[in-house]
Amino acid sequence: MNVQSIPLYIFLSPFISAIFIPFFYKKKYAAHFIAALGLVGSAYFSLQGLANVQNGEIIHHFLGGWTPPFGIEWRMDAFSAVMTSMVSILALVVIMATRPTVESEIHHSRLSYYVIVLLHVAALMGMILTRDLFNLFVFLEVSSLTGYALIATGDSQRGNVSSLRYLFIGTIGASFYLLGVGYLYAATGTLNMGDLAARLPEVAASRTVLIGIILILIGLLIKIGLFPFHGWLPDAYTYASNSASALIAPLMTKVSIYAFVRIFFGVFGFFALRELHLSTILIALASIAVIAGAVMAFVQTQFKRMLAYSSISHIGLILLGFALDNPTAFMGSVLHILNHALMKAILFIIAAAAFDQYGVKDIYDFSRFRGKMPYTLAAFSVAALSMIGVPPLCGFFSKWYIVVGAFEAGQFWVAGLILFSSLLTALYFFRVIEQAFFQQHSPARKQEEAKPPMVVSAVLLSVTLFVMGWFAPSIFRWGITYLYPIGS
Amino acid sequence: MVEFLGLFNYGAALFLILIGIFAMIVYQNLVRKIIAMTLLQTGVILFYVTLAFKWDSLIPILPHTDHHMPINVDLYANPLPHALMLTAIVVGVSTLGVALVLTISVFRQYQTLEEDEIIDALRLESAETPRRRSTTGASS
Numbered sequence: 001m002n003v004q005s006i007p008l009y010i011f012l013s014p015f016i017s018a019i020f021i022p023f024f025y026k027k028k029y030a031a032h033f034i035a036a037l038g039l040v041g042s043a044y045f046s047l048q049g050l051a052n053v054q055n056g057e058i059i060h061h062f063l064g065g066w067t068p069p070f071g072i073e074w075r076m077d078a079f080s081a082v083m084t085s086m087v088s089i090l091a092l093v094v095i096m097a098t099r100p101t102v103e104s105e106i107h108h109s110r111l112s113y114y115v116i117v118l119l120h121v122a123a124l125m126g127m128i129l130t131r132d133l134f135n136l137f138v139f140l141e142v143s144s145l146t147g148y149a150l151i152a153t154g155d156s157q158r159g160n161v162s163s164l165r166y167l168f169i170g171t172i173g174a175s176f177y178l179l180g181v182g183y184l185y186a187a188t189g190t191l192n193m194g195d196l197a198a199r200l201p202e203v204a205a206s207r208t209v210l211i212g213i214i215l216i217l218i219g220l221l222i223k224i225g226l227f228p229f230h231g232w233l234p235d236a237y238t239y240a241s242n243s244a245s246a247l248i249a250p251l252m253t254k255v256s257i258y259a260f261v262r263i264f265f266g267v268f269g270f271f272a273l274r275e276l277h278l279s280t281i282l283i284a285l286a287s288i289a290v291i292a293g294a295v296m297a298f299v300q301t302q303f304k305r306m307l308a309y310s311s312i313s314h315i316g317l318i319l320l321g322f323a324l325d326n327p328t329a330f331m332g333s334v335l336h337i338l339n340h341a342l343m344k345a346i347l348f349i350i351a352a353a354a355f356d357q358y359g360v361k362d363i364y365d366f367s368r369f370r371g372k373m374p375y376t377l378a379a380f381s382v383a384a385l386s387m388i389g390v391p392p393l394c395g396f397f398s399k400w401y402i403v404v405g406a407f408e409a410g411q412f413w414v415a416g417l418i419l420f421s422s423l424l425t426a427l428y429f430f431r432v433i434e435q436a437f438f439q440q441h442s443p444a445r446k447q448e449e450a451k452p453p454m455v456v457s458a459v460l461l462s463v464t465l466f467v468m469g470w471f472a473p474s475i476f477r478w479g480i481t482y483l484y485p486i487g488s
Numbered sequence: 489m490v491e492f493l494g495l496f497n498y499g500a501a502l503f504l505i506l507i508g509i510f511a512m513i514v515y516q517n518l519v520r521k522i523i524a525m526t527l528l529q530t531g532v533i534l535f536y537v538t539l540a541f542k543w544d545s546l547i548p549i550l551p552h553t554d555h556h557m558p559i560n561v562d563l564y565a566n567p568l569p570h571a572l573m574l575t576a577i578v579v580g581v582s583t584l585g586v587a588l589v590l591t592i593s594v595f596r597q598y599q600t601l602e603e604d605e606i607i608d609a610l611r612l613e614s615a616e617t618p619r620r621r622s623t624t625g626a627s628s
Contacts, residue, residue: 134572141579148586157597158613161606164590168512171525171583175532178576179505182536185569 006049007061007074010084011125013041018118021111031114032102035095038118042125043088050081056482068192073131078482079334083128083258086338087251090345091121094250097457098243101352105241106153113153117247120146124255131193133181136259137174140223144170147252150244151236162235169222169232177219183212197267204275213268213276220263223256226319227289230312234296237308242352245304249348250341253315257337261322282323287417289316294424298431303363304351306428307344310387313421314340320414321402329405331479335472336398339386342468343395346383346461350376353450353458363432367439376450377436379458384429386465389422393465397472497538504531516603518591525587529580533573540569 017038024030053059059076062068076084095117106113123143130136148170152163185191187208188199203209218229225233233253237245264278293313300306318340321333353376354360358368369377386395399418406415449455468475508528512521548567550559595601598609 134575138575138579141583145579145582145586148590152590152593157593158610160590160593160597161610164518164587164594167583167587167590168521168525172509172512172528174579175505175528179532179535182532182539182569186539 001048003052003059004061006045006052006059007076007129008063009045010042010049010076010088011074011122011129013045014038014088014118014125015122017041018115018122021115021118025111031111032095032099035114035118036092039088039092039095039121042121043085043092046081046084046088049076050078050085052076053078053081054478054482068131069190069195072135073192073194074129075131076129078479079258079262080128082334082338082483083255084125086341087121087124087128087255090250090341091117091247093457093461094247094345094349097349097454098246098352099453100451101241101243101356101454104356105243109153113150113243116146116149116153120150120247121251124251127255127259133184133191133193133196133263135191136263137178137181140177140256140259141174143252143255144174144223147248150248151240153241153244158235158239159241162232162239166232166236169229173219173222173229175219176215176222180212180215180217180219183208183215187212193262193267197269200268210276216263217278220256220260221285223253224260224319225253225256225312225315226285227292227312227316228285230289230293230315233312234305234308237311238302238305242304242348242355246345246348246352249307249311250344253311254337254341257315257318257322260319265322279323279325282319283411283414286316286320286323287414289313290320290417290421291424294421294428298424298428300428301363302361303354303366303432304348304361306363306432307347307351310425310428311340311344313425314387317399317402317418317421320418321405324402324405324409324411324414326405326408327480327484328408329402330484331476332398332401332403332405334479334483335394335401335475339394339398339465339468342461342464343383343386346379346458346465347387349454349458349461350380350383353454356454357448357450364435366432366435369436370439372448373450373455375455375459379455379462380436381433382462382465384433386469387429388426392469394468394472395465397469397476401476494541494543497541498535501531501535501538504528504534507531518594518601518603521603522584522587522591526580526584529576529583533576533580536569536573536576540566542566 017034021031021034024034049059053076056078061074061076063072063074066072102110102113120143123139123146126139127136127143130139148163148167151166152159181191184196187203187206188196190196190199200209222229237249240248290313293309293311293316297306297309297313300309314336318333318336321329321336324330353373354366354369357373358365360366360368382393386393389396389399399422403415403418406412406418504527508524508526508531511524511527515521515524542562542565545565546563548564591601594606598606600606600609
């Protein structure tokens with residue numbers, strides 16, 4: 001296999017599978033099977049790529065053979081390999097897990113559902129791999145468009161309204177991003193990230209560049225869903241069909257954060273972080289997000305809505321780590337991207353299982369599960385404890401490194417804030433745990449476990465949380481060497 | 489005068505963008521919001537096309553014969569922003585399509601295009617479902 005083409009294969013395997021699905025419209029399970037096949041291919045090539053770049057090598061791929069300043073460059077380094085592996089493997093697990101809920105929720109458009117899922121994953125792969133600012137915009141929009149479609153799936157009509165609102169906000173974000181790229185292009189005459197990073201210092205002081213950076217910042221923060229720009233997120237996660245939210249929630253905002261890091265660390269570098277006091281602004285916004293998200297999560301009664309606000313809180317935490325601007329916090333945040341994606345996948349799969357089996361949406365109805373779904377609830381407890389940050393689980397390590405990074409940066413109150421947010425996380429998750437384990441509801445003791453695919457994948461993922469916790473220190477050490485210096 | 493006309497185009501682009509954002513925020517009607525969204529996107533496209541423009545320049549197509557002659561770049565408009573904007577227009581059209589489809593399905597459900605009425609209907613819906621405790625900010 002040609003190593004140079006691995007980035008292309010990672011993108012093409014879900015993309016081509018998406019094209020092939022409509023040909024098999026007569027077979028009942030063909031769509032699901034082909035989707036799984038495409039994601040297996042993507043995961044295989046991602047792991048191949050990870051094996052090839054694990055010692056700091058970089059795979060370049062020039063689309064059409066045009067070299068960087070003129071053509072579009074796709075590049076795979078340690079960070080992008082980790083991200084593509086995570087996205088493809090998690091998407092595969094979620095697809096396998098949600099097969100029963102897709103059948104019960106999506107009646108007449110199951111085929112197009114899988115096509116959209118594959119296009120969504122392919123666009124996320126493109127966002128991760130590309131090194132061209134305009135190419136990134138195109139993939140951002142493709143992933144958002146498929147995201148709007150996924151949110152509107154399902155029978156709930158509210159999904160349409162929240163999808164439409166997300167579309168309005170998301171389009172403003174994308175237009176801001178595009179306008180910012182236009183300003184940078186006007187100042188430097190290039191769109192390639194590496195080239196831009198090389199040319200930016202000459203013109204760094206100009207107002208054009210400054211406005212461009214601010215516009216890109218606002219656009220990306222809207223897509224990420226950091227606190228003051230988070231308006232679309234809770235509704236989108238809550239009213240999407242359970243299958244779709246299990247896919248969107250772990251992946252979409254994480255990949256946007258990756259794009260943010262790529263641009264603001266890889267291209268603008270320390271210029272943006274120090275000269276524009278971006279670090280201070282981001283720390284302030286992210287700190288508010290961490291606390292506000294947790295407090296809002298605490299007052300929700302719907303399980304999925306609580307998870308959505310918890311996502312806002314953890315997105316804040318991840319950006320806080322990046323904004324602290326030192327290797328330890330940076331790697332802590334990278335680890336937290338991975339861990340949080342894993343945990344959110346488990347929790348949303350469990351939300352899907354709870355609704356599928358008992359029609360439960362509300363936290364206070366979780367008491368019905370007592371003694372009925374032991375494996376699902378065990379997986380839930382592991383994920384919840386990991387969200388809180390209990391030591392043997394991986395959630396502890398990523399928070400630990402971010403806190404250590406905060407101490408290294410001398411921001412002691414940030415460290416205190418993160419610990420306080422863990423306390424709030426414990427509060428809102430223990431509300432659910434209390435309902436599920438300690439409330440006497442019905443005497444019925446018959447076990448009615450959720451459908452096998454969901455239980456198996458939830459349990460599998462929660463075992464992965466232990467494994468990630470075990471390997472977190474070594475991933476951390478590896479990442480400090482090969483992943484932190486992402487400057488292009 | 490020439491300088492002023494050059495800036496005029498940027499001003500127009502910025503004006504379109506600001507009008508678009510303003511109308512998206514102010515108007516309650518979903519179709520008006522969609523029109524405003526298109527204005528916003530058109531403003532960005534105008535901005536890019538203006539970037540490519542040079543006074544007294546030709547379309548960027550080289551004559552077939554003189555490939556070995558040095559090319560005077562100032563004679564031709566910059567082709568790259570145009571190529572980019574083709575893609576951006578396609579993205580904008582697909583966004584418009586998705587927005588219209590969603591609006592149609594929202595209209596079928598609630599029989600109205602006014603956002604405040606839809607929000608009222610949503611409040612009513614969530615009030616009908618029994619809850620043990622009141623939710624805060626559930627339907628906003």
